Amino acid sequence: MKAKKLVALLLAVLMMVSVFAACGGNNESSSSQESKQESSESSKEESSEESSESGGETEAGNVNLEGYPIVKEPITLSMMGARAGIHGDWDKMEFFDIMSEMTNINFTYDTPSGEVFQEKKNLALNSGNYAQVLFGSQLTREEQVKFGAQGILLPLEEYIDKYCPNILAMFEEKPDVRPSITAPDGHIYSLPTVSYSPLMSTAMWVNIDWLDKLGVKPEDLPTDVDGFYDLMVRFRDEDPNGNGEKDEIPLNVFDDADKGDGIYNQMMAYFGVLRPEIYVDDGGKIHYGMMDENAKVAFEFFHKLYSEKILSQEMYSHSAADATAEGTEGRNGAGYHALPRFIFGNMEMEKEATYPIMPALSSSVNPEQTCIRGTGITQGTFSLTDKCDEETVIAMMRWVDYLYSEEGSWLIHYGPEGHIWEYSENDPTLHKYIFPTDGRNVEEVRGGEITPDCGLALPKWVRDSTEGAWDDVQQQARIAWSDKSLNPYNKQYLPDMFLTEEEQAVVDMYATDLKNYRQENSAKFVVGDKSFDEWDAFVDGMKALGVEEYIATYQQAYDRWASNK
Numbered sequence: 001m002k003a004k005k006l007v008a009l010l011l012a013v014l015m016m017v018s019v020f021a022a023c024g025g026n027n028e029s030s031s032s033q034e035s036k037q038e039s040s041e042s043s044k045e046e047s048s049e050e051s052s053e054s055g056g057e058t059e060a061g062n063v064n065l066e067g068y069p070i071v072k073e074p075i076t077l078s079m080m081g082a083r084a085g086i087h088g089d090w091d092k093m094e095f096f097d098i099m100s101e102m103t104n105i106n107f108t109y110d111t112p113s114g115e116v117f118q119e120k121k122n123l124a125l126n127s128g129n130y131a132q133v134l135f136g137s138q139l140t141r142e143e144q145v146k147f148g149a150q151g152i153l154l155p156l157e158e159y160i161d162k163y164c165p166n167i168l169a170m171f172e173e174k175p176d177v178r179p180s181i182t183a184p185d186g187h188i189y190s191l192p193t194v195s196y197s198p199l200m201s202t203a204m205w206v207n208i209d210w211l212d213k214l215g216v217k218p219e220d221l222p223t224d225v226d227g228f229y230d231l232m233v234r235f236r237d238e239d240p241n242g243n244g245e246k247d248e249i250p251l252n253v254f255d256d257a258d259k260g261d262g263i264y265n266q267m268m269a270y271f272g273v274l275r276p277e278i279y280v281d282d283g284g285k286i287h288y289g290m291m292d293e294n295a296k297v298a299f300e301f302f303h304k305l306y307s308e309k310i311l312s313q314e315m316y317s318h319s320a321a322d323a324t325a326e327g328t329e330g331r332n333g334a335g336y337h338a339l340p341r342f343i344f345g346n347m348e349m350e351k352e353a354t355y356p357i358m359p360a361l362s363s364s365v366n367p368e369q370t371c372i373r374g375t376g377i378t379q380g381t382f383s384l385t386d387k388c389d390e391e392t393v394i395a396m397m398r399w400v401d402y403l404y405s406e407e408g409s410w411l412i413h414y415g416p417e418g419h420i421w422e423y424s425e426n427d428p429t430l431h432k433y434i435f436p437t438d439g440r441n442v443e444e445v446r447g448g449e450i451t452p453d454c455g456l457a458l459p460k461w462v463r464d465s466t467e468g469a470w471d472d473v474q475q476q477a478r479i480a481w482s483d484k485s486l487n488p489y490n491k492q493y494l495p496d497m498f499l500t501e502e503e504q505a506v507v508d509m510y511a512t513d514l515k516n517y518r519q520e521n522s523a524k525f526v527v528g529d530k531s532f533d534e535w536d537a538f539v540d541g542m543k544a545l546g547v548e549e550y551i552a553t554y555q556q557a558y559d560r561w562a563s564n565k
Ligand SMILES: [Ca+2]
Pocket: 239, 240, 241, 242, 243, 244, 245, 246, 247, 248
C-alpha cells in the first residue's frame, strides 16, 4: 500500500513537471498554483505537528472536537440546495431540527426549485453572492474542478483526515470512493452520496406463471445465453398464457428514449462487453465496447432474438408504459425493470414476491456469468465555500461526518422512529412503514416534512444492510434473488472518475458524433437493415470518428484514478 502511494506520488510529481513544461507560456497561473500548493503543504505540516503536540486537544474556540454539541454557542450558517418538487420548506424539516438540537448548528436556507437550480447556482457562484454550505447542490465534476481552482470551494481532505472518522471508515471499506471524489489537482472539493446495496444490478424478471405452466422451476433458470434462448422459444411457441393465440412477447424491452442502449447496456455484458461505449476490463484497459470483437457476437445474438420475435418488435419505439400495458394483458414473458409490477402489471405484494430473476448469463465467448452494476457514487452533494472561517469548516465537517455513520445515514433518509417507520413486531431488527392516513403516500410525507433526502442526492453512506432492514416480503425476495443470481457475477463497468479540463474537451469533441453513429448502426444490425458483412466497415467508421483518441483520453483519466487508489 505504502509503495503504491509512493509510486502514485512520484507519478503525480512527474505529471506536474510535464504540465508546467507543457504550458510554459502560462507562467502566472502555474506559479501561483505552485505557491498555493506549497503553502497548503506547509500548513499541513504545521497543523499535524500541532495536533501531535497537543495530543488530547478537544476544542478549538467555539468548536468541540469530540462529542456533542459540536459548537458550544449556537451558530447559524447560510445553506444553498436544490428543492425537489416533493419537498416542503427546508426550514420546517424534522431532519434539520434534530441535527440542530444535537449540534447547535442552524441554517438559513436558499432553496431554488430543481428546474431553475442549475441557473441559480451558477449565478450565485459567478457573482460572489453564494452560501457557506452547499448541500444537495448537485455540483458536477466540471464545477468542482472550476470553482475549486478559483478558491470558492474549499479543499476538504485535510479536515476529513482529522475530523471525520465515519468518512475515513467509508474510504477504508470502499477504496474506490476516495479516488473517485479527488479532483485532478489532488483536492477533495465535494462529498458524495455513497450507496452500496444488494440491488445494484438491474434485474430481468421472469414470468412465474409461465414457468409453472411449462414446468420450469425458478431455481432451474438458465445460466447461459443458449439456455436463455431455448426458454424464450418455449415462451413464444407453447402458449404459456393459455389463450390459444401466439401473442406472447418473450422478452419485452422498451427504449424509446435511449435508442436501444437500455438493452445493450444489460445484455452485452453476457458476451464480456461491459458497455457499448467506455468500460474498463479486469486488467485496467479501457475499451469502447462496440469496437470489441465480442460486440459483433452480441449483436448477432440480438438480431436473432429480434428476427425470431423473441424481443418485442417495438423495442426502439414504445415506452415503458406501453410495455407495462402489454404485461397487464398477460403477454410479457420477461423484462428488465426495478420491480415485476412494471413488467407484468400491478399485483399484490405477496404475488410479486414469487417472481424470480434471470441469472447473469455466460456465452461461448464469455465463459463466466456476467452482469453489470453502477458505481454507487453520486458526486457533488456537499461542499463548503470560502465564506466559511476555519472554525466553521471544522464544525461543518463534524456535522456532515455524522451523516456517514450508520445512524446518521438512516436519519437523513428515513427520519426518526415513529414518523414514517417503526420497528417490526415480527422482528425487532427490521423496520416497517407507518402509512399516512391523510391520503398522502410515504414519500410525500418523507419529502414534505421529514428530510430533503427525497428526490435529491445528499451526503450519506448507505450500507449493504440498509435495503435489507425492511420487513417487506417483496423486498426480501428481491434481495435474495439478487444475492443468488446477480451479485456474485456483477462487475462495475467504470469507476466514477474525474477528467481534467483538457481531457473533457477532447471527449466532448468526439462523444456526440460517435454516439449517434453507433446507435444508428446498432439498430440497423438488430432489425436486419444492415448485414453483418458490413460490421468491419462499421468499425472503420468509428475509427474515422476518432474513437481511438476517445479511448486514449479515458485511459489517461482511468490511470490517474487508479494511481490514487
Ligand atoms: Ca398465447
